[in-house]
Amino acid sequence: MSEPISSPVTSSPAVNAGRGRPKDPAKRQAILDAAKNLFLAHGFTGTSMDAVASEAGVSKLTVYNHFSDKETLFTSAIEAKCANVMPVVMFNLEPGAAAAEMLQKIGEAFLQMLYHEDTLKLMRLISAVGSQDQTMANLFFEAGPMRTRGEMIRFLSRARDLGQLQVHDPHRASELFFGMLQGGCTHIQIMLGCSEPPSTQEIAAHVAEVVRVFIRAYQPS
Helix, strand or coil: CCCCCCHHHHCCHHHHHHCCCCCCHHHHHHHHHHHHHHHHHHCCCCCCHHHHHHHHCCCHHHHHHHCCCHHHHHHHHHHHHHHHHCCHHHHCCCCCCCHHHHHHHHHHHHHHHHCCHHHHHHHHHHHHHCCCCHHHHHHHHHHCHHHHHHHHHHHHHHHHHCCCCCCCCHHHHHHHHHHHHHCCHHHHHHHHCCCCCCCHHHHHHHHHHHHHHHHHHHCCC
16 A cells, blocks of 8 residues: 555645646656656565655655646556666557567567566566565566567567558457566576576577577467
Protein backbone atom coordinates (compact mmCIF):
# COMPACT_ATOMS: atom_id res chain seq x y z
CA MET A 1 0.00 0.00 0.00
CA SER A 2 1.18 3.53 -0.67
CA GLU A 3 1.85 5.91 2.17
CA PRO A 4 -1.19 8.01 3.02
CA ILE A 5 -0.93 11.73 2.48
CA SER A 6 -1.89 13.60 5.61
CA SER A 7 -4.99 15.75 5.43
CA PRO A 8 -3.06 19.03 5.89
CA VAL A 9 -1.18 18.32 2.67
CA THR A 10 -4.20 17.28 0.62
CA SER A 11 -6.26 20.25 1.74
CA SER A 12 -3.52 22.87 1.77
CA PRO A 13 -4.20 26.01 -0.29
CA ALA A 14 -0.64 25.76 -1.56
CA VAL A 15 -1.52 22.45 -3.17
CA ASN A 16 -4.58 23.91 -4.85
CA ALA A 17 -2.62 26.93 -6.00
CA GLY A 18 0.08 24.67 -7.50
CA ARG A 19 -2.36 22.61 -9.54
CA GLY A 20 -2.08 23.30 -13.22
CA ARG A 21 1.43 24.67 -13.00
CA PRO A 22 3.95 23.09 -15.40
CA LYS A 23 5.95 20.36 -13.71
CA ASP A 24 9.72 20.84 -13.68
CA PRO A 25 11.36 18.08 -15.81
CA ALA A 26 14.63 18.44 -13.90
CA LYS A 27 12.92 17.88 -10.56
CA ARG A 28 11.00 14.93 -11.98
CA GLN A 29 14.25 13.33 -13.14
CA ALA A 30 15.89 14.01 -9.77
CA ILE A 31 12.98 12.30 -8.04
CA LEU A 32 13.18 9.29 -10.38
CA ASP A 33 16.94 8.98 -9.85
CA ALA A 34 16.54 9.21 -6.07
CA ALA A 35 13.72 6.69 -6.09
CA LYS A 36 15.75 4.24 -8.17
CA ASN A 37 18.69 4.40 -5.76
CA LEU A 38 16.51 4.01 -2.68
CA PHE A 39 14.35 1.21 -4.08
CA LEU A 40 17.50 -0.70 -5.03
CA ALA A 41 18.98 -0.19 -1.57
CA HIS A 42 15.90 -0.66 0.63
CA GLY A 43 13.21 -2.28 -1.47
CA PHE A 44 9.67 -1.01 -1.96
CA THR A 45 8.44 -1.34 1.61
CA GLY A 46 11.64 0.10 3.06
CA THR A 47 11.53 3.25 0.93
CA SER A 48 9.42 6.21 2.04
CA MET A 49 8.31 9.23 0.07
CA ASP A 50 10.02 11.38 2.70
CA ALA A 51 13.31 9.62 1.99
CA VAL A 52 12.86 10.10 -1.76
CA ALA A 53 12.18 13.81 -1.27
CA SER A 54 15.27 14.20 0.90
CA GLU A 55 17.48 12.26 -1.54
CA ALA A 56 16.18 14.29 -4.49
CA GLY A 57 16.58 17.60 -2.69
CA VAL A 58 12.92 18.55 -3.09
CA SER A 59 9.93 18.83 -0.79
CA LYS A 60 7.59 15.93 -0.15
CA LEU A 61 4.83 18.01 -1.73
CA THR A 62 6.88 18.25 -4.92
CA VAL A 63 7.22 14.47 -5.01
CA TYR A 64 3.46 14.07 -4.70
CA ASN A 65 2.86 16.75 -7.33
CA HIS A 66 4.81 14.61 -9.80
CA PHE A 67 3.78 11.15 -8.57
CA SER A 68 0.49 10.60 -6.77
CA ASP A 69 1.72 7.70 -4.62
CA LYS A 70 4.63 5.35 -4.07
CA GLU A 71 3.26 2.73 -6.45
CA THR A 72 3.13 5.30 -9.25
CA LEU A 73 6.66 6.45 -8.45
CA PHE A 74 8.09 2.92 -8.50
CA THR A 75 6.26 2.05 -11.72
CA SER A 76 7.41 5.29 -13.36
CA ALA A 77 11.03 4.56 -12.41
CA ILE A 78 10.85 1.13 -14.05
CA GLU A 79 9.05 2.45 -17.12
CA ALA A 80 11.60 5.24 -17.53
CA LYS A 81 14.43 2.71 -17.49
CA CYS A 82 12.70 0.52 -20.08
CA ALA A 83 11.78 3.46 -22.30
CA ASN A 84 15.37 4.70 -22.23
CA VAL A 85 16.81 1.41 -23.47
CA MET A 86 13.83 0.00 -25.38
CA PRO A 87 11.63 2.89 -26.54
CA VAL A 88 8.24 2.04 -27.99
CA VAL A 89 9.36 3.22 -31.43
CA MET A 90 11.82 0.32 -31.50
CA PHE A 91 8.85 -2.01 -31.98
CA ASN A 92 7.24 -0.05 -34.81
CA LEU A 93 7.55 -2.16 -37.97
CA GLU A 94 6.87 0.01 -41.00
CA PRO A 95 6.31 -1.29 -44.56
CA GLY A 96 9.68 -1.83 -46.20
CA ALA A 97 11.53 -2.40 -42.93
CA ALA A 98 13.08 -5.83 -42.41
CA ALA A 99 11.70 -7.76 -39.44
CA ALA A 100 14.98 -9.65 -39.00
CA GLU A 101 17.00 -6.44 -38.64
CA MET A 102 14.53 -5.06 -36.12
CA LEU A 103 14.57 -8.32 -34.16
CA GLN A 104 18.35 -8.00 -33.92
CA LYS A 105 18.05 -4.48 -32.48
CA ILE A 106 15.27 -5.52 -30.09
CA GLY A 107 17.23 -8.53 -28.89
CA GLU A 108 20.43 -6.59 -28.29
CA ALA A 109 18.60 -3.81 -26.43
CA PHE A 110 16.73 -6.35 -24.32
CA LEU A 111 19.87 -8.16 -23.19
CA GLN A 112 21.74 -4.91 -22.56
CA MET A 113 18.85 -3.81 -20.34
CA LEU A 114 18.56 -7.21 -18.66
CA TYR A 115 22.26 -7.40 -17.81
CA HIS A 116 22.63 -3.77 -16.75
CA GLU A 117 23.95 -3.41 -13.22
CA ASP A 118 20.77 -1.74 -11.95
CA THR A 119 18.52 -4.42 -13.44
CA LEU A 120 20.59 -7.22 -11.97
CA LYS A 121 20.49 -5.57 -8.54
CA LEU A 122 16.73 -5.15 -8.71
CA MET A 123 16.12 -8.70 -9.91
CA ARG A 124 18.29 -10.12 -7.13
CA LEU A 125 16.56 -7.91 -4.58
CA ILE A 126 13.11 -9.02 -5.74
CA SER A 127 14.23 -12.66 -5.63
CA ALA A 128 15.46 -12.17 -2.06
CA VAL A 129 12.49 -10.25 -0.63
CA GLY A 130 9.73 -10.97 -3.12
CA SER A 131 7.70 -13.12 -0.74
CA GLN A 132 7.71 -10.35 1.88
CA ASP A 133 7.41 -7.47 -0.61
CA GLN A 134 4.93 -8.82 -3.15
CA THR A 135 3.82 -5.35 -4.19
CA MET A 136 7.32 -4.60 -5.44
CA ALA A 137 7.44 -7.82 -7.45
CA ASN A 138 4.01 -7.24 -9.02
CA LEU A 139 4.71 -3.63 -9.93
CA PHE A 140 8.06 -4.54 -11.46
CA PHE A 141 6.51 -7.27 -13.60
CA GLU A 142 3.74 -5.02 -14.86
CA ALA A 143 6.01 -2.05 -15.63
CA GLY A 144 8.92 -4.06 -17.04
CA PRO A 145 8.46 -7.57 -18.48
CA MET A 146 4.73 -7.17 -19.21
CA ARG A 147 5.32 -3.89 -21.06
CA THR A 148 8.11 -5.40 -23.17
CA ARG A 149 6.06 -8.51 -23.94
CA GLY A 150 3.10 -6.40 -24.99
CA GLU A 151 5.21 -4.38 -27.41
CA MET A 152 6.74 -7.57 -28.82
CA ILE A 153 3.31 -9.08 -29.41
CA ARG A 154 2.34 -5.92 -31.27
CA PHE A 155 5.51 -6.13 -33.36
CA LEU A 156 4.99 -9.78 -34.28
CA SER A 157 1.35 -9.18 -35.16
CA ARG A 158 2.44 -6.39 -37.48
CA ALA A 159 5.11 -8.62 -39.06
CA ARG A 160 2.42 -11.23 -39.69
CA ASP A 161 0.08 -8.68 -41.23
CA LEU A 162 2.86 -7.47 -43.55
CA GLY A 163 3.58 -11.05 -44.61
CA GLN A 164 7.13 -11.07 -43.22
CA LEU A 165 6.49 -13.76 -40.61
CA GLN A 166 3.99 -16.58 -40.35
CA VAL A 167 3.02 -16.19 -36.71
CA HIS A 168 -0.23 -17.84 -35.67
CA ASP A 169 0.18 -17.02 -31.98
CA PRO A 170 2.15 -13.78 -31.39
CA HIS A 171 1.94 -14.24 -27.62
CA ARG A 172 3.57 -17.66 -27.77
CA ALA A 173 6.11 -16.51 -30.34
CA SER A 174 7.16 -13.60 -28.12
CA GLU A 175 7.68 -16.01 -25.22
CA LEU A 176 9.88 -18.20 -27.43
CA PHE A 177 11.95 -15.25 -28.66
CA PHE A 178 12.71 -13.87 -25.23
CA GLY A 179 13.14 -17.40 -23.90
CA MET A 180 15.84 -18.13 -26.45
CA LEU A 181 17.59 -14.87 -25.62
CA GLN A 182 17.78 -15.78 -21.93
CA GLY A 183 17.87 -19.55 -22.08
CA GLY A 184 20.77 -21.63 -20.85
CA CYS A 185 23.03 -22.03 -17.85
CA THR A 186 24.99 -18.88 -18.65
CA HIS A 187 21.95 -16.72 -17.94
CA ILE A 188 21.42 -18.42 -14.58
CA GLN A 189 25.08 -17.94 -13.68
CA ILE A 190 24.83 -14.22 -14.48
CA MET A 191 21.65 -13.77 -12.45
CA LEU A 192 23.25 -15.55 -9.48
CA GLY A 193 26.35 -13.40 -9.73
CA CYS A 194 28.56 -16.37 -10.58
CA SER A 195 29.50 -15.02 -14.00
CA GLU A 196 30.05 -11.60 -15.56
CA PRO A 197 27.49 -10.29 -18.08
CA PRO A 198 28.43 -10.78 -21.74
CA SER A 199 30.17 -8.05 -23.70
CA THR A 200 28.43 -6.00 -26.38
CA GLN A 201 30.04 -8.17 -29.05
CA GLU A 202 28.98 -11.39 -27.33
CA ILE A 203 25.42 -10.12 -26.99
CA ALA A 204 25.29 -9.22 -30.70
CA ALA A 205 26.56 -12.67 -31.73
CA HIS A 206 24.11 -14.47 -29.46
CA VAL A 207 21.16 -12.40 -30.67
CA ALA A 208 22.13 -13.01 -34.30
CA GLU A 209 21.92 -16.77 -33.74
CA VAL A 210 18.57 -16.46 -31.95
CA VAL A 211 17.17 -14.30 -34.77
CA ARG A 212 18.40 -16.76 -37.38
CA VAL A 213 16.62 -19.65 -35.69
CA PHE A 214 13.50 -17.60 -34.97
CA ILE A 215 13.16 -16.32 -38.55
CA ARG A 216 13.66 -19.81 -39.93
CA ALA A 217 10.90 -21.16 -37.68
CA TYR A 218 8.41 -18.43 -38.60
CA GLN A 219 9.29 -17.62 -42.19
CA PRO A 220 6.31 -17.67 -44.57
CA SER A 221 5.81 -20.88 -46.50
